[in-house]
Amino acid sequence: MRIIGGARRGLHLADVGAGDPAAHLRPTSDRVREAMFNLIQNGKAAAKSDPVRGKRVLDLFAGTGALGLEALSRGASDVTFVDDGKVALALLKANIEKMQAQETTEVLRRDATKPATNTGAAFDLIFLDPPYGKGLGELALAAAQIGGWIAAKALIVWEEGSEPTLPAGFTLIDQRRYGETVVTLLRAAA
Structure with missing residues (x-):
């Protein structure tokens, strides 16, 4: 697993092998992550401006942190x-150290379906990568919206x-299938 693009392109992240099924740890493959960021930065979501550069990012069900760290490498604030x-x-935490990103990251040890109330500024870009087929993405998105x-x-x-x-409250922008993975892009209401 490595960073695909941006300032830290090529940086190898901590090896997780096939993941940890018992912990529902299933890292996004490099191929899917690259396709995902191409879709984000070159597809319908990028019609007016770069949806990553300078944005505040929230990575729910962060796992290894590869999605959030990829965004940071590509210019997220x-x-x-x-x-x-x-x-x-x-x-x-190992991957944040490898990336030397301690100053631009925060780790919250919480259930993503119960993140509590946000006391800071809201986030512009949200990654949602729950364990597949458990309905946790819907719960986490609703809780993040309310919070x-x-x-x-x-x-x-x-x-x-x-x-x-x-x-409700979100508009579908795009949806693509990459093997066993479906990537859905949504836009929050104004």
Whole structure:
């Protein structure tokens, strides 16, 4: 697993092998991550401006942190990672150190479906990569919306094993299948 693009392109992240099924740790492959960022930065979501550069990023179900760190490499201003898995948090912290990104990242050990109320500024770009097929993405997105984590017109990038149920208050921008992974791009209401 490595950073695909941006300032830290080629940086190898902590090796997780096939992941940790017991901990629901399933890293996004380099190929899918590259396709995802091409879709974000060159597709319909990028019609007016770069949806990554200078944005505040929230990475829910962060796992290894590869999605948020990829965004940071591509110019995001800062990333907040949310995960509650012991294995995931250890890998995430190792990857933040490898990236030398301690100053531009924050790690919150929480259940992504219950993130509490956000006390800071809302986020412009949200990655949502829950364990597949458990309905946790819907719960996390609703909780983040209620808790003030999602800025008006924020871009949500949702990785799931099948097409998710689209929540009210969001507009579908694009949806693509990459093997067993469905990537859905949503825009939050103004």
